[in-house]
Amino acid sequence: MATVRTANAHWEGSLMEGAGTVELVSSGIGTYDVTWASRAEEAASGRTSPEELIAAAHSTCFSMALSNGLAKAGTPPTSLDTTADVTFVPGTGITGSKLTVRAVVPGLTAEQFEAAAQDAKANCPVSQALTGTEITLEATLAQ
Numbered sequence: 001m002a003t004v005r006t007a008n009a010h011w012e013g014s015l016m017e018g019a020g021t022v023e024l025v026s027s028g029i030g031t032y033d034v035t036w037a038s039r040a041e042e043a044a045s046g047r048t049s050p051e052e053l054i055a056a057a058h059s060t061c062f063s064m065a066l067s068n069g070l071a072k073a074g075t076p077p078t079s080l081d082t083t084a085d086v087t088f089v090p091g092t093g094i095t096g097s098k099l100t101v102r103a104v105v106p107g108l109t110a111e112q113f114e115a116a117a118q119d120a121k122a123n124c125p126v127s128q129a130l131t132g133t134e135i136t137l138e139a140t141l142a143q
Helices: 036-040 050-072 110-123 125-129
Strands: 007-012 019-024 030-035 079-089 093-104 134-141
Touching: 030 036, 050 079, 050 093, 050 110, 050 125, 093 110, 110 125, 110 134
Parallel strands: 093 134
Antiparallel strands: 007 019, 019 030, 079 093
């Protein structure tokens, strides 16, 4: 069964001087301010960007895919901590996403974990949506 998730964006003014909001409609968890400066310059407290939202989606999707793959292989994780760093270059666009995962998975070797992480990177739906950008992975199995 397909699912649909919805977000609404509202923008006023020009790109450089304007401002807007993005509302996470499906979950109802909030409305967040967005500006060009929060996207292309330093992150501002209380403001987000499309790239931060993509990073949130990518880190979550990858973690879910990795957890599922590990569980199906008989080695469910105790914990997965994933960071996604999405790079935006003004005038060029999104150029990459770096996934960094640290995991506790009893009964798994570092090589087995690396293989599972690479599979999740290649097959999570957000990674597939980001084809055309460079996706890198740093996977560490905690002791």
